[in-house]
Amino acid sequence: MATILVLDGDEATLTCLHEVLEAFGHTVLPTMTQDAAMAVAQGLRFDVFLVDVDLEGLAIAPLVRALLSSSPKSVLVAVSDYPKAQTTLAAIAAGATCLMRKPFEIGRILQLIDGTCP
Amino acid sequence: MIGDKEQTIAQLLEESQAMVQRFEGLKGRIQVEEISADVQKQTFEEFEHALEPSVDGFFDLFVEDDSMTAVAEFRPPAGGGKPMDPDLIEAVLAKNEVNYGVLWEQIRQGLTACNLDRRFLSGVEVARGTAPVPFVPAHLRLEDRWTETKPQADDKAVVDFKTITPFVMVKKGDLIALRMPEVPGSAGTDIRGREVPFPTAKVPVWTPGPNLVETAVGFEAALDGRLVLTPPTFGVNPVLELKGGVDYHTGNIRFKGEVLVLGRVAAGFGIEAEGGLSCTAVLDAFDVKVGNDLVTPGGIIGNGPGRVEVGGQVKAKFLEHLYLLAQGDVRAESCVLNSVVKTRGKLVLGDKGILAGGQVHALDGVELFQIGTPTGPQTELFLGLDFLGMEHILWIRERTKELHAQLHKVDAAIAFGGHRVGELQEAAKKLRVEIVGLTETARTQLMNLGQNEGATLVVRGSVYPGTLVEICHMRFVVTQKLTAVKFSLDKRKGIVAVTPLGAEATTHSGSPLKKR
Numbered sequence: 324m325a326t327i328l329v330l331d332g333d334e335a336t337l338t339c340l341h342e343v344l345e346a347f348g349h350t351v352l353p354t355m356t357q358d359a360a361m362a363v364a365q366g367l368r369f370d371v372f373l374v375d376v377d378l379e380g381l382a383i384a385p386l387v388r389a390l391l392s393s394s395p396k397s398v399l400v401a402v403s404d405y406p407k408a409q410t411t412l413a414a415i416a417a418g419a420t421c422l423m424r425k426p427f428e429i430g431r432i433l434q435l436i437d438g439t440c441p
Numbered sequence: 442m443i444g445d446k447e448q449t450i451a452q453l454l455e456e457s458q459a460m461v462q463r464f465e466g467l468k469g470r471i472q473v474e475e476i477s478a479d480v481q482k483q484t485f486e487e488f489e490h491a492l493e494p495s496v497d498g499f500f501d502l503f504v505e506d507d508s509m510t511a512v513a514e515f516r517p518p519a520g521g522g523k524p525m526d527p528d529l530i531e532a533v534l535a536k537n538e539v540n541y542g543v544l545w546e547q548i549r550q551g552l553t554a555c556n557l558d559r560r561f562l563s564g565v566e567v568a569r570g571t572a573p574v575p576f577v578p579a580h581l582r583l584e585d586r587w588t589e590t591k592p593q594a595d596d597k598a599v600v601d602f603k604t605i606t607p608f609v610m611v612k613k614g615d616l617i618a619l620r621m622p623e624v625p626g627s628a629g630t631d632i633r634g635r636e637v638p639f640p641t642a643k644v645p646v647w648t649p650g651p652n653l654v655e656t657a658v659g660f661e662a663a664l665d666g667r668l669v670l671t672p673p674t675f676g677v678n679p680v681l682e683l684k685g686g687v688d689y690h691t692g693n694i695r696f697k698g699e700v701l702v703l704g705r706v707a708a709g710f711g712i713e714a715e716g717g718l719s720c721t722a723v724l725d726a727f728d729v730k731v732g733n734d735l736v737t738p739g740g741i742i743g744n745g746p747g748r749v750e751v752g753g754q755v756k757a758k759f760l761e762h763l764y765l766l767a768q769g770d771v772r773a774e775s776c777v778l779n780s781v782v783k784t785r786g787k788l789v790l791g792d793k794g795i796l797a798g799g800q801v802h803a804l805d806g807v808e809l810f811q812i813g814t815p816t817g818p819q820t821e822l823f824l825g826l827d828f829l830g831m832e833h834i835l836w837i838r839e840r841t842k843e844l845h846a847q848l849h850k851v852d853a854a855i856a857f858g859g860h861r862v863g864e865l866q867e868a869a870k871k872l873r874v875e876i877v878g879l880t881e882t883a884r885t886q887l888m889n890l891g892q893n894e895g896a897t898l899v900v901r902g903s904v905y906p907g908t909l910v911e912i913c914h915m916r917f918v919v920t921q922k923l924t925a926v927k928f929s930l931d932k933r934k935g936i937v938a939v940t941p942l943g944a945e946a947t948t949h950s951g952s953p954l955k956k957r
Binding site: 332333335336338339342343346347377404405424425426427428429430433 | 723725738739740742758759761762774775776778779793794795797798810811814815816817818902903
């Protein structure tokens, strides 16, 4: 079972993701701010990070680097509706593993956890 | 006469003397307070007597409309009125033609309380007819354990998905329905002595369906399977249990009954079940066709160009990238993402359910927590129209366009047709006939199109800008975030009205409304 950190500004999205992924036996830690995500990431090992890169006021590159360095074997998914936006490109450049369409794609997340998603 | 006078005078003198003697004896011993109390008592008695008119005891009778009971009012005598006469009661009963089931003991008690205790009594039942015993026809009664009610969604509450059990499974030999014998009825008698005919009791009518065995007491399951109740028929459907899920080991599944998949349905595999389909894990739906309900505690993820067609209801944790056509309600606990959901019932999402991206066509409306996300994909909802009817009409429209284009080409070719002009003219004629026929069919379909003008969209949380809501062809585009609102059709104004949940006031916050 995987441990997943989710950073998203929308409470309902967080609740929904939490509900769905926990139903599959995974542990989900929802956060709503960059500071909260960084703080949580320091103390735990994560398998997957789901980061809403459209979130206002994110210092995206330092955040991606910090998260990946806290759990080196993890995958980081940049969640965005704007694949060509500066923040999305910055996230990819900083090491994000893949890009996902908003609000999220359950099938792909499950495949990522299973290691079957490229 | 003289003797009488003498006697009266003698009596008066005697009384006067006794009175004088009594007061003489009391003189000097009577306290002022005693005199005062005596005066007070006397004054009150005189006062009451003066206020209270002299009324005789009275008995009033009220016969119920069905003449099965009569109640009475016992009014005590007042002032110097006469007590109630039992003959009066008999007279009132006779006047009202009450001659059967008279409760004489009740009347006697009422009379005593009224005359002796001077109590006012009302609503005393004094006559009661004999009720008829209804006739119960012979019928089949389903065992209670099979018909315990399951929780349903309503306007105020959300569905507790955890309590929904997908199937009612029965074992071979389980008693499904009991044969209840006929119970003869008997006539009653009303308080006026008239016969009251017996009614026939309303009992549920069940008729046995497939896979049942008739026994002395009723009907048993002929095999292990799922109990199917489709009023008025009950029966047992065989169940195909796939313990390892559906993948290359099983291939595509086609079964004339219920299919129970214990495991995951791998991507790309099709399932066709004439009964219901229950899946314990994620259903990677490629091509799924289900005659009855589709239930999964996991989710349903659409795969490629396939689609899911369901003859009954759909219950799942989530739906994603799915093209779903359902005859019944669709209930998703967590979310519906980037899917096309078409239902002839309602779409209901759970407590915090999100709908994001895609399209929803729901004849009876939608209930959910949130639509879209702050920057999420656009979501479109079309409510109040039967998607099947609309699909037929749109299909006809497309075919008509194709025929028109062909006719245009044929007409143009006639001028250069040479020896084949006749054939071209014949082809053009046939195309015209076909176009007229299709147009007429489309018109008929439109007239008969299933429509529910009462369909509403209830959003308990937020609906984000960009969301399109269309109810019976009237459009509303959300241009600012709205919270806790209900969208409904205001037929009089010809608009989609947006009302705060729990309030009557109407507000509008969207683009200009236009007819599609």
